[in-house]
Amino acid sequence: MANDxxxxxxxxxxxxxELLYLENEKRAEVGERIKIAREFGDISENSEYDDAKNEQGMLEVRIAxxxxxxxxxxxxxxxxxxxxVTVGSTVTVDMGGRERVFTIVGGAEANAAEGKISNDSPVGSVLLGSKKGDQLTTEGPTGRKIEITVLNIEH
Incomplete structure (x- = not known):
């Protein structure tokens, strides 16, 4: 079943x-590491070879x-x-007296460190469709209630 x-x-x-980099540059780098590691001799006890093969496996999973x-x-x-608020909106909110700025994105590009939250997350989903001035409530990961006031919306 395909994911949406x-x-x-x-x-x-x-x-x-990222795909272009992984397919063209990173694959070549890992291939070269495997080639060099093979030159060390017996690959059954070669940690450099094992590391390179593991990296190759992770690389192919990420490409897929x-x-x-x-x-x-x-x-x-x-x-x-x-x-x-829609996917792609940048929203300034007040969360318990603390001002926060989020960009609502799909789950595949969510990155909390960059302030990009998923439209499927508790905060992201409650913000979707809201407008400036709305007061919202959602539940946090610990089960605690989160009060949110929408201060500004940018597209």
Whole structure:
């Protein structure tokens, strides 16, 4: 069963660039590491060879993962003239007296460190469709109630 992914245009570009790098540069690097490790002799007790083969396996899994995402993704652009939160919106919120800024993206490009939260996450899903001034409530990962006030929406 294929997964359905939601991507912003920027997220799609980023995945395409990563795929290009992995298929063209990283594959060659790992192939070269395997070739060099084979030259050390007996590969049954060769940790350099094992490491390179493990990296090759992880690389191929990531390439397959990106190909699956790109093949099954719906690219969503935030409407330019909307007063509601959509995928692609950057939202400034007040969460318990603390101002936070989130960009709502699909799960495949979510990255909390960059402030990009999934439209399927508890906070992301409650923000979808909301407008400036809305007061929302959701449940956090620990089961604690989170109060959110939408301060600003940018597209």
């Amino acid at each position: 992914y939601v991507l912003t245009p920027e997220g799609k570009e980023k995945l395409e660039a 993962q990106i190909n699956d995402i790109l093949a099954n993704a719906t690219v969503v652009e935030a409407p330019k003239r909307s007063n509601r």
